[in-house]
Amino acid sequence: MAKNTLQNLLSKSRKAIQDFNLIQDGDKIAIGLSGGKDSMALLHVLSTYRRFSPEKFELMAICLQMGGADNSSLHELCKELDVEFHEIPTDIKEVVFDVRQEKNPCSLCAKMRRGALNDYAVKFGCNKVALGHHKDDALETFLMSMFYEGRVSTFSPKSYLDRTGLTVIRPMVYVEEYLIKKTAEEMDFKIVKNPCPADGNTKRQYIKELIARLQDEMPDFKKNMFIAMNNPEQCFLWDKEKLKDVHFSR
Template sequence: MPMQKLLSKARQAIQDFDMIQENDKIAIGLSGGKDSLTLLHILSNYRKFSPQKFELIAITLNPGGVDNAPLYKLCEDLDVPFYEIQTNIKEIVFDIRKEKNPCSLCANLRRGALNDNAKKLGCNKVALGHHKDDAIETFLMSMFYEGRVNCFSPKTHMDKQDLTIIRPMVYIEEYMTKKATKEYNYPVIENPCPANGHTKRQDVKELLSKLNKDMPGVKKNLFGALNNSEKLFIWDKDKIK
């Protein structure tokens, strides 16, 4: 069953990066997409046998005009308190700022709103639905577009807000979230973003898919490189001198 595999991989990531401690109150960033819905089900199931006791809530940021009614029922069925926060993010990004490359600004606004509301609701952690493919794509995007070796971390502590961000799905491949969504009939909320499917991330996703067909195993090797800090070698001029 997909959920058993998902739980196994998530549990391994949680243990490897020490993501969850006793009495944590964790806010799940629930966008309504396949990944965040999968994360909701994973953590809802994981808390049943976790050695640490923790609380869960779900927070959905409404950018404007999205019907999230199915999420209310889902969270009620899973016994996870649900909070929908109305925002004007869509208006700011597309109407006021008229961003040609909106992803960065939108992500910053969503991140800020999610973290602020998580703190207000008494949470000490926020769980995000980034998976293994997201990590590999971010790794490549940093090199391609920013000229640096970088990626988001499985666990990050935000000192200013005293909030820890965790990503329990970093060992889970995207095809698994697609399979779970189909098998369990998750109530996916259609992404309202006008730029959806027309982003640099989508370009990298398609390139990576082609590379993996031409060079089988390339995704596995890239993820291995991301985890192989002991063999990282870059041209550090001071050390080379």
């Protein structure tokens, strides 16, 4: 059963990889591995996809140590999957909570983690960074942008970063979170507890719970929101043809 569930994730991710031209021959891809269910699912998906992919590419995993987390299970998993692993100590948690004492820490923390991950990916010779964002993350970001920023926006399946020369890819943008949770349970992922003091008490968590309530009341809510996000006559934030032509340097 676990194998079938992972196969479902792999099938949806493969479609996204093909739709948005996410992986090419010769890529060296760094996976941002936090120890949560999403990044661990991405690690399994890409390490499996690598075995039969028509494109030949390299994989490595980078974990930013935020302090207080036991990442020994990640070392073991990467060894089992034959993926190079780097655990990088950081002072991000101290800067955000002790030095800056941020009341709304998520934005600064995310920015610092992205910056550190990208810098180390470049240091290790990677040309791409893969993140474990999924379909529900995209919908949550879509609503958060409208509610808190007054913008119609969400993250892209593929983005080129001029400053670093990296391309950021999100192969699981077609994967629903419940499938990841099911896979994590069936494959017995050794989840690393999030050491963040704000975990579970954020704007994103509020939006996640709001979407769940609206989905209960309107069974087509998430499906219709995803259709609206991809409507070619209105906004179509994920333009397949344009994203296929996003260029990057090696």
